[in-house]
Amino acid sequence: MARNPFTPTFGVIPPFMAGRESLVEELKAAFDNGLGDPNLCTIVSGARGSGKTAFISLISQEAESQGWISAKTTAAEGMLEDLLQQAVRNAREFVEEDGGRRLRGLSLGQFLSLEWENVQPEEGNWRTRMSTLLDQLASYRVGLLITVDEVNVTIDEMKQLARVYQHFVTEGRQVALLMAGLPHNISQLLRDDGISFLRRARKHTLGRIPDREISDALTATIEDAGKRISPAALAAAVEATDGFPYMMQLVGFHTWAQAVAEEIDVENAATGVELARNEMADGVLAYTYLDLSAGDKRFLAAMLNEPRDVPLARVAEKMDVGSNYASQYRKRLLEQGIISEPAKGYVRFEMPVFPEYFAERYEEDESLS
Ligand SMILES: Nc1ncnc2c1ncn2[C@@H]1O[C@H](COP(=O)(O)OP(=O)(O)OP(=O)(O)O)[C@@H](O)[C@H]1O
Ligand SMILES: [Mg+2]
Known part of the structure; x- marks a missing residue:
């Protein structure tokens, strides 16, 4: 059986480095x-x-x-x-x-x-x-x-x-x-x-990698190691990766591991993505969450249930604070790489799976306090 070529571990040079x-x-x-x-x-x-x-x-x-x-x-x-x-x-x-x-x-x-x-x-x-x-x-x-x-x-x-x-x-x-x-x-x-x-x-x-390049790197990694991936499975893997290198390795690794046949199909991808999301939560998001201050959390909570690109003014309104105050938290979160600024006056969650993870943890926190 062909060896799994993905490297979902820290610090390892992947066989194909996307977007750099x-x-x-x-x-x-x-x-x-x-x-x-x-x-x-x-x-x-x-x-x-x-x-x-x-x-x-x-x-x-x-x-x-x-x-x-x-x-x-x-x-x-x-x-x-x-x-x-x-x-x-x-x-x-x-x-x-x-x-x-x-x-x-x-x-x-x-x-x-x-x-x-x-x-x-x-x-x-x-x-x-x-x-x-x-x-x-x-x-x-x-x-x-x-x-x-x-x-x-x-x-x-x-x-x-x-x-x-x-x-x-x-x-x-x-x-x-x-x-x-x-x-x-x-x-x-x-x-x-x-x-x-x-x-x-x-x-x-080292920001988000365009989907096109994730797609190419996933395909190259898989084919180079002796398997293929169906177009639907590839689309699902790219979507779940959301431009994030570590997630690309996790998704690739678990999706590959699911496939018994030479071609990775959409079912393999669905299971693989699920496993990858769980590991992303344990391996990266849990630590990211620990670094958040109470103010950071309130800012992020205000970004939930909004379109992908959220106007800063909307966040300030939901936090019930002035935009200067909200900007301070935006700056902190930008610096931590948790959010990005897709356009002036807008913010967006930057790490895959984080919005769902955050929503869950924040709710737990709130119910405890
Ligand atoms: N450009 C890339 N394309 C695909 N996979 C990548 C790319 N860069 C890194 N990876 C993979 O992503 C994972 C994380 O990489 P790495 O350990 O270098 O991250 P890091 O930024 O140093 O994280 P940390 O801040 O936790 O130290 C590794 O599995 C690595 O193989
Ligand atoms: Mg590192």
Whole structure:
């Protein structure tokens, strides 16, 4: 039996990444151009399950295939040391795997014999040790991509990294920085005056993916792994996915698992979608709900039982508050990636299944209070 190709787990690069092609291309071009390309410092934001970690992994792979070295970390105390060690390890591995092909002018033996002692903890501060490593990489014209996931500006080392990165750029070093985080953490990062240069970084939101591209990625994933999907089943899967990457993997995974035959039919899709919705609720929505303040909840409750795009004025009216007050909550919820602003003065639920999930939980909450 063919193996289920879907990846409904966090941080895994899916076999077909929907809707991110132009962004990936931009970054690939940046690694090619090197120094001075504005995309070398990029920040992506997105709700839980929008594909931030998978995107970082994919970009690191691309960078490596273009002769860069990457060092990946998550914002937390100890991240600087982690980055340095990763960079050293990957530099070694890279050279070994590459058989020295990319080492212009120096032999593999010479590279491997380089002692990394001078990047050991005792010697100098982090910037000094990283500079030493970058000097060595530079002599082989190898750049370093630093990635930081789960950006959190309350971590001091996060800010330290940003400041040192700026020095590296000023010094003309071949470095790149890719950061990802939840929208409100990214806005907090960009509001920090100590690292205001980051405001000039390229910023992207990993938002909703158009149905067309979801449809293509679902089809490609299924067919590449040796099954087919009927048009009606595909339509149901695309609709349930609602443009959300994690949901695409869940729907794909469960729909595939239902099908005994080579072709996934509409019944398989119906059951698969049901299972996917439940898992979406447990895996993502429950945590999203926990982050909501009382005001957030009242705002979202006012969006229920309305058309898909709800006028902000209507929300304010139902909340019985002024539009300025309602706007504050809109901003918070936009930052959390829970709602979007499809047009000026309108709001819309952004995550699939969330409206139903929210309605149910909110009712429970209300009946308890
Ligand atoms: N563009 C995409 N197309 C299809 N599937 C995707 C895409 N991006 C990510 N995925 C899948 O979606 C799921 C969630 O991705 P990922 O873990 O990267 O999300 P995240 O934004 O990092 O979430 P969190 O905020 O919880 O860390 C994974 O199963 C991944 O394989
Ligand atoms: Mg992640």
